[in-house]
Amino acid sequence: MQIHETAFITSMYRSYHEDISKDLYAKLWNNPKTNSLIPSILKNVSKDEAILHSLRNRFFYERVKSFFDKNDGGTFINFGSGFSMYQFQINKNVTTIEIDKKDIINYKKEKIDKWITQGKLPFRKILYTSIDFNILTEREIIKILLPLLQNKPTFILIEGVLFFLNRDTTNKLFRIFRRIQSPGDLVGSVSYLPEIETTEVYQRLLRYFNANNDVGDSFNHQTIPTSYYQNTEGYLLKEHIDEFQLSQIYTSNSAITSKSSILNENMYLLEMT
Numbered sequence: 001m002q003i004h005e006t007a008f009i010t011s012m013y014r015s016y017h018e019d020i021s022k023d024l025y026a027k028l029w030n031n032p033k034t035n036s037l038i039p040s041i042l043k044n045v046s047k048d049e050a051i052l053h054s055l056r057n058r059f060f061y062e063r064v065k066s067f068f069d070k071n072d073g074g075t076f077i078n079f080g081s082g083f084s085m086y087q088f089q090i091n092k093n094v095t096t097i098e099i100d101k102k103d104i105i106n107y108k109k110e111k112i113d114k115w116i117t118q119g120k121l122p123f124r125k126i127l128y129t130s131i132d133f134n135i136l137t138e139r140e141i142i143k144i145l146l147p148l149l150q151n152k153p154t155f156i157l158i159e160g161v162l163f164f165l166n167r168d169t170t171n172k173l174f175r176i177f178r179r180i181q182s183p184g185d186l187v188g189s190v191s192y193l194p195e196i197e198t199t200e201v202y203q204r205l206l207r208y209f210n211a212n213n214d215v216g217d218s219f220n221h222q223t224i225p226t227s228y229y230q231n232t233e234g235y236l237l238k239e240h241i242d243e244f245q246l247s248q249i250y251t252s253n254s255a256i257t258s259k260s261s262i263l264n265e266n267m268y269l270l271e272m273t
């Protein structure tokens with residue numbers, strides 16, 4: 001499996017539960033290859049993955065939408081944006097900056113431009129930048145991003161990405177966030193807690209990645225304690241919730257009854273002080 005395939009999978013999960021994810025556009029990315037990979041993940045890793053990713057999307061959809069309802073004309077910056085589609089369901093005056101590896105960015109731009117022309121998507125102002133977070137330095141990334149920003153309120157999202165990065169790169173990204181944001185701006189982030197490492201379901205996930213990992217596309221499997229977010233310089237931790245808690249809010253008669261049997265990701269909302 002290559003990292004870009006995880007972006008297709010996440011998107012397809014969201015399309016399976018539109019009522020929960022609220023992502024009406026995710027299905028545009030569905031394709032036979034991804035469709036054929038998913039049954040084996042649900043069987044060999046965890047049957048709840050599609051619903052959990054939809055819950056994660058719902059959480060950020062609500063937070064991003066509410067931020068831009070109050071900050072019309074602001075900028076949404078999506079680090080490791082994959083095929084996420086929030087920009088089409090928030091205020092049309094918001095500018096979105098999509099950041100990901102080159103292949104994803106080129107493919108996404110081409111498809112989105114075509115779907116906007118065909119009327120399948122509403123017009124939005126979207127800037128695309130390809131950056132590999134592991135390769136470019138802090139200075140280089142800031143130099144690319146600063147000219148794209150216009151002193152408007154920003155919401156930075158880093159969703160489904162930190163698992164694949166190491167701590168040095170993570171620290172670098174949070175230093176970049178601090179350099180490009182202003183007080184009152186938000187960062188939304190997702191990660192696993194270190195406690196998950198001893199669970200059977202997490203071990204199954206690692207086994208799945210190891211067994212299906214293509215040579216040449218190596219990645220980490222980072223977990224992050226909540227204290228990391230509590231101590232992020234320049235930010236206040238405003239909200240912390242996990243997918244288990246989200247399942248109790250957004251799913252009726254939830255089949256999810258235990259935190260330790262699912263790949264329970266944690267969502268954090270930080271405000272720059």
Ligand SMILES: C[S@@+](CC[C@H](N)C(=O)[O-])C[C@H]1O[C@@H](n2cnc3c(N)ncnc32)[C@H](O)[C@@H]1O
Nearest residue numbers: 006007010080081082084101132133134159160
């Ligand atoms: C699981 S996908 C999540 C995509 C999207 N944020 C979402 O939630 O739908 C992980 C994304 O992180 C991106 N990514 C991983 N490592 C990266 C790196 N070193 N530099 C830039 N992007 C990276 C991948 O290309 C991929 O699009």
